[in-house]
Amino acid sequence: MHALILLAVGLLACKGGGPEGPPKPPAYQLVWADEFDYSGAPDPAKWGYDLGGNGWGNNEWQTYTDSRTNASVANGVLTITALKEASGYTSARLVSKGKGDFLYGRFEARAKLPKAKGSWPAIWMLPTDWAYGGWPKSGEIDIMEHVGYDTNMVHISVHTEAYNHSIRTQKSAKRILDGATDDFHLYRVDWTPDSIRGYVDDAPLFAFANEKTGYKTWPFDKRFHLLLNLAVGGNWGGQRGVDDLAFPASMVVDYVRVYQLKP
Template sequence: MKIIILPIITICFLLSCQVNSSENLIWADEFEYTGLPDPDKWTYDVGDHGWGNNELQFYTEEKTENARVENGRLIIEAHQDSSYSKGYSSAKLHTKGNASWQYGFIEIKAKLPKGIGTWPAIWMMPEESKYGRWPKSGEIDIMEHVGYDQGVIHGTVHTDAFNHRKGTQKGAQIQVPTCSDEFHVYAIDWLEDRIDFYLDGEQYHTFENTGNNFEEWPFDHPFYLILNIAIGGDWGGAKGVDPDIWPQRMEVEYVRVYSEKP
């Protein structure tokens, strides 16, 4: 009898977990298509004005060389290209205007570029500037990596009180030596009282809601998701840009947003 009952209980438990995860899933792109990124989900930032960090890339729009879906993966690819004034092209995709979220569990499975001068990021910005311009309304960096510090992943938040310009930003680093060779899952669990940062399902950092004011916790309104590769810039280019590594790509296997941690 026990041999019969235990498998049934196990199967029921697994099915229950699958149903709960499916019910909690509120937005996703599994990249089960080919061509340009889905325009109902993704929009482009375009240009080469430095993006506040003296970056070198020109972000293109609807150019498959820089952003495309193939073999079940989103490819964001940065190129050395003399046809652009600063010598590089890349892509910056975001969900602004299509989807934004206030609280939830956001996870992205990705493999990162490699080499000095690369600066890939998976991050979130506010749909509306509720408290004013950056950094007053907040920024959530789910994953940042700079190529001159290979294998070190950063998870960070920026607010008016806590930001890199003041040297007060709140973040943590975790060693991921295979980040450019293998896929890893980068995630946050954004709750009303804290934001937990995860790498492959393991929590490595928490930013807590102090309860003081928006200068310390502006994370009470919807944010949208951004995926990009920057080149050079104040941080990414702090040790120069290697001219012999291009092209470089970030591959994304999926993006999933849940109403709560599955």
């Protein structure tokens, strides 16, 4: 009898069902962050800017600047503001390229989104080296997108040569998130060699597996960097018009954090 009991306990332990419980999930460590616990311009050691007003491939209306009227830090948050000015719309697009480039990890940001019709805020990632060629060949990871005409509907997506919106094969998921424009919520992507998974307030929303068929379906084996921006108009954001009276409009970010697996 004692031998049978010991054998059963040993089998449970081998299956992770013994006294120590099931295997623990992977352990992540913080490797890069901006808590926005300062005042002034965004930290130049962590963020640069994309500048200009060329439509950005989407027929967007805004001109991106590095002005503190469009991107500033105070009271523990980053505020990116789109303004209607005499010359047109201005806004900001912050990039961590060359200051925070990553291969795999957990990427999260806590943010409050604008309500303005015509606004198009995004928290996302682009390839640093464009190893497989121009968009969409080298990939894109969208941690959060929202368009003002569809209030509180948040999206998580990836784009590749095989899967992208221009050929109607985009891999995406969306969810109505009550209070997305009134309160802060957590947007997150976990990126490993095998999959990209997206979460809103730690609830799973999106999953994209590595099909292991080459870069056309999985270009996500190269470095990517973070972007924070607020666009105006464009093929998606302006699909139902832009309400000039709804601006200025802002995306407010509480923090951005990047974790990677412990060695």
